[in-house]
Amino acid sequence: xxxxxxxxxxxxxxxxxxxxxxxxxxxxxxxxxxxxxxxxxxxxxxxxxxxxxxxxxxxxxxxxxxxxxxxxxxxxxxxxxxxxxxxxxxxxxxxxxxxxxxxxxxxxxxxxxxxxxxxxxxxxxxxxxxxxxxxxxxxxxxxxxxxxxxxxxxxxxxxxxxxxxxxxxxxxxxxxxxxxxxxxxxxxxxxxxxxxxxxxxxxxxxxxxxxxxxxxxxxxxxxxxxxxxxxxxxxxxxxxxxxxxxx
Amino acid sequence: xxxxxxxxxxxxxxxxxxxxxxxxxxxxxxxxxxxxxxxxxxxxxxxxxxxxxxxxxxxxxxxxxxxxxxxxxxxxxxxxxxxxxxxxxxxxxxxxxxxxxxxxxxxxxxxxxxxxxxxxxxxxxxxxxxxxxxxxxxxxxxxxxxxxxxxxxxxxxxxxxxxxxxxxxxxxxxxxxxxxxxxxxxxxxxxxxxxxxxxxxxxxxxxxxxxxxxxxxxxxxxxxxxxxxxxxxxxxxxxxxxxxxxxxxxxxxxxxxxxxxxxxxxxxxxxxxxxxxxxxxxxxxxxxxxxxxxxxxxxxxxxxxxxxxxxxxxxxxxxxxxxxxxxxxxxxxxxxxxxxxxxxxxxxxxxxx
Numbered sequence: 001x002x003x004x005x006x007x008x009x010x011x012x013x014x015x016x017x018x019x020x021x022x023x024x025x026x027x028x029x030x031x032x033x034x035x036x037x038x039x040x041x042x043x044x045x046x047x048x049x050x051x052x053x054x055x056x057x058x059x060x061x062x063x064x065x066x067x068x069x070x071x072x073x074x075x076x077x078x079x080x081x082x083x084x085x086x087x088x089x090x091x092x093x094x095x096x097x098x099x100x101x102x103x104x105x106x107x108x109x110x111x112x113x114x115x116x117x118x119x120x121x122x123x124x125x126x127x128x129x130x131x132x133x134x135x136x137x138x139x140x141x142x143x144x145x146x147x148x149x150x151x152x153x154x155x156x157x158x159x160x161x162x163x164x165x166x167x168x169x170x171x172x173x174x175x176x177x178x179x180x181x182x183x184x185x186x187x188x189x190x191x192x193x194x195x196x197x198x199x200x201x202x203x204x205x206x207x208x209x210x211x212x213x214x215x216x217x218x219x220x221x222x223x224x225x226x227x228x229x230x231x232x233x234x235x236x237x238x239x240x241x242x243x244x245x246x247x
Numbered sequence: 248x249x250x251x252x253x254x255x256x257x258x259x260x261x262x263x264x265x266x267x268x269x270x271x272x273x274x275x276x277x278x279x280x281x282x283x284x285x286x287x288x289x290x291x292x293x294x295x296x297x298x299x300x301x302x303x304x305x306x307x308x309x310x311x312x313x314x315x316x317x318x319x320x321x322x323x324x325x326x327x328x329x330x331x332x333x334x335x336x337x338x339x340x341x342x343x344x345x346x347x348x349x350x351x352x353x354x355x356x357x358x359x360x361x362x363x364x365x366x367x368x369x370x371x372x373x374x375x376x377x378x379x380x381x382x383x384x385x386x387x388x389x390x391x392x393x394x395x396x397x398x399x400x401x402x403x404x405x406x407x408x409x410x411x412x413x414x415x416x417x418x419x420x421x422x423x424x425x426x427x428x429x430x431x432x433x434x435x436x437x438x439x440x441x442x443x444x445x446x447x448x449x450x451x452x453x454x455x456x457x458x459x460x461x462x463x464x465x466x467x468x469x470x471x472x473x474x475x476x477x478x479x480x481x482x483x484x485x486x487x488x489x490x491x492x493x494x495x496x497x498x499x500x501x502x503x504x505x506x507x508x509x510x511x512x513x514x515x516x517x518x519x520x521x522x523x524x525x526x527x528x529x530x531x532x533x534x535x536x537x538x539x540x541x542x543x544x545x546x547x548x549x550x551x552x553x554x555x556x557x558x559x560x561x562x563x564x565x566x567x568x569x570x571x572x573x574x575x576x577x578x579x580x581x582x583x584x585x586x587x588x589x590x591x592x593x594x595x596x597x598x599x600x
Binding site: 051053072073074077078082083085089090091092093094098101102103104105106107111114115116117119121159163 | 424426427428429431432434435438439441442443444445446447448449450452456502
């Protein structure tokens with residue numbers, strides 16, 4: 001099993017505050033790694049540093065053994081690293097199908113082929129498969145802004161998978177999603193992991209969701225990793241309980 | 248859907264037929280105004296790409312029209328063909344637009360508006376003060392009308408068709424562009440640049456491209472403007488033109504393909520029409536007398552005298568009631584007629600209880 005993502009001594013300071021403080025971990029191919037931690041523990045900052053949205057103060061990020069620290073998000077995405085955001089981020093004025101085509105159109109060809117080539121960049125088939133897979137067929141022609149919250153959340157996830165990524169970082173995929181939709185989402189993520197061998201890193205507050213989805217969990221508090229292991233081990237770790245419940 | 252498409256196709260065909268037939272029913276001044284509409288629409292289409300689709304505020308579109316006009320005037324008065332001016336103005340405005348896009352990578356919205364406003368002022372000052380090049384406030388006169396394949400386009404009607412053909416070409420190119428992945432990327436850039444970036448969209452390149460393309464079309468508009476008016480000086484390219492173009496895009500419907508066409512009607516044709524509104528009873532045909540009794544000539548004379556006030560009130564009322572402009576207003580109406588049926592029942596139930 002090869003290492004897809006390697007994070008070495010990653011630190012991000014905002015003034016005097018260490019939002020992320022010397023975090024190191026690895027993610028193996030095909031793994032679903034969960035990252036949990038109380039609010040303000042540095043989870044999202046960690047994601048943003050890995051993904052080039054923020055420049056880390058120090059430390060290194062490697063993708064398949066290649067240094068990608070500080071690379072622009074769009075270049076990183078084209079190397080196969082995809083993400084979702086904590087808040088919904090679809091394009092409301094584009095239809096569901098166009099949202100999906102957009103999510104992969106920059107991955108092949110050049111600016112010229114994108115201007116003079118096929119209107120759908122040859123992605124209609126892929127988009128339809130993704131629409132089918134995420135059960136969005138009945139709203140495929142609707143503008144994304146007209147969808148229900150749960151449907152938008154599914155679309156949001158589908159967009160992250162559209163270009164067949166090697167590694168997907170999901171920031172609170174279960175936030176604000178009702179129970180039925182949540183089971184639907186988890187099942188879809190597991191299916192992609194199984195069938196496509198995609199590797200996931202998931203930030204999540206919903207313990208139930210994380211414990212069921214992830215094979216390994218990192219616990220972050222005040223910018224540091226305070227515990228890691230399989231769900232059962234992490235759940236019974238006294239340090240973790242203290243970080244969540246306080247003294 | 249297909250009924251709507253058919254309706255659209257028929258309406259478009261009628262409008263094109265009307266545009267082709269129009270010069271036969273108009274005096275030279277009418278043809279001049281209609282030509283001005285076609286030329287202005289090209290610049291507005293450019294700004295609609297930059298602002299309407301890609302979401303980048305620009306108060307510099309008028310400056311690019313000016314650059315295009317000066318390039319055309321300088322070159323054609325020295326005997327160059329208009330085709331050369333076309334190419335040089337298009338390419339140089341594209342390049343300058345690209346450079347003007349760099350601030351947009353750092354600042355957005357009203358800050359960006361101020362950066363482009365500064366550029367606009369700078370260009371105006373160059374037009375006015377660099378007399379050795381631009382003739383300063385005296386401008387450049389005797390700008391010749393072009394000829395096409397040896398056929399001189401000096402008569403108003405011929406030049407009108409030339410500009411209309413240019414507008415058609417620009418419209419087709421813009422239509423092609425916004426239907427391509429580029430158009431999708433522009434909309435993504437407008438709606439959520441952060442998410443677009445995370446999906447592999449090189450937002451830097453598309454932002455610069457949006458500015459460059461918009462500026463290039465501004466330049467082409469200017470290249471046609473110079474031989475239309477045949478005399479240029481700095482005044483028409485002051486900030487007011489940029490604001491006017493912005494108004495056209497917003498009033499027509501920012502981010503709608505037909506927005507700039509309608510916006511330019513409002514900005515170019517409507518004031519002219521309002522100015523002559525006191526003679527407009529002929530529009531009512533056989534009911535002209537009825538119209539005269541309902542709308543007394545004194546009232547219309549008042550409107551015609553204060554046509555700019557009437558025009559301003561119209562624009563303000565429109566934007567208050569339809570921020571999406573005129574096209575946005577009609578699109579909302581269409582959307583309403585489609586969804587009002589299933590919503591009618593609960594509304595009735597509510598009224599009863």
